[in-house]
Amino acid sequence: MPDRPTLVLLPGALQASASLTPLASALAPFADVLLLDLPGHGGQIIPDVLRSWEIAAAVVTELDRRNVARAHVFGYSLGGYVGLLLARAHPERVAGVFAHATKLAWTPEVAAREVRGLNPDRILEKAPAFAxxxxxxxxxxxxxxxxxxxxxxxxxxxxNPAVTDSVLRALKVPVQLSLGDQDRMVSLEETVAAYRALARGRLLVLPGVTHPFEHAVQERLAPEIHAFLQAAEEVHA
Structure with missing residues (x-):
């Protein structure tokens, strides 16, 4: 009986790993699933500075702590970004990356637009339930x-985007990019451009799906992740 693959699930920015519990439950029959929080998230001590490369390094540290030599990575939004960085910096530790709703075309203008929604005072005033x-x-x-x-x-x-075109072209592991066709943060155009830069890329577009990774979307995506795991495991067999 072949060993079960290990699958790391990384949530997005401002999410705790518990938000991915439906996905973890759906994939548990097929893989050893690890739910990890990003640094500063889920009750962890908040660093003075959050940097994408350091978040990726923190994931490696946690894999070391758990004696995980090699794993597949699923990441939602920022989690997918971190997964791609992991595959670039530690290709020997990453068997494959599935990145869903991951923003890959960053510019100062894009960042300024996203940051406008991250004012705590405004969140308290306009979205107290979210707060x-x-x-x-x-x-x-x-x-x-x-x-x-x-x-x-x-x-x-x-x-200073960390996942550049050259980073994507250098990735040797299987990578699947997916997004919803109604995602207002991540465009189809930027995702297709990233997919075309990948040596071993796959692309999935989910009709009727927006950016938030709701329970129903997680359940819908679980079979796609399972299929990706099977294909990637065959490559490594």
Whole structure:
């Protein structure tokens, strides 16, 4: 009986790993699933600065702690970005990357637009239910401080994107990019451009799906991730 693949699930910015529980449950029959929080998220101590490469390094540290030599990575939004960085920096540790709704075309203008929605005072005023969700997800840490750190991270990505065309072209592992055709943050054009840069890329577009990774979308995507795992495992067999 072949060993079960290990699958790391990485949530998006300002999400706790618990938000991916439906996906983890759906994939548990097919893989050893690890739900990991990004640094500063899910109650972890918030770093003075969040940087994409350092987030990727933190994931490697956690894999070391759990004695995981090699794993597939699924990442939603920023989690997918981190997964691609992991595959570039540590190709021996990553068997494949499935990135869903991951923004790959960063510019200062794009970052400024995204950061406008990350003002804690405005969130409290305009979206108190979202503020309460953030507080619950990241307790006992200060969600407002985390939100500011994430805003700084996005600003840095706008100035100095970490996943560039050259990074994508250098990836040797299987990579699948997916997005919803109604995603207002991630465009089909930028995702197709990234897919074309990949040596071993796959592309999936989900009709009627927006950016938020709701339970129904997770359940819908689970069979696609399972199929990707099977294909990637055959490559490594």
């Amino acid at each position: 309460a969700t953030l507080q619950q997800a990241h307790t006992p840490q200060d969600w407002q401080l985390l939100t500011r750190r994430v805003a700084d991270l996005l600003t840095e990505l706008g100035e």
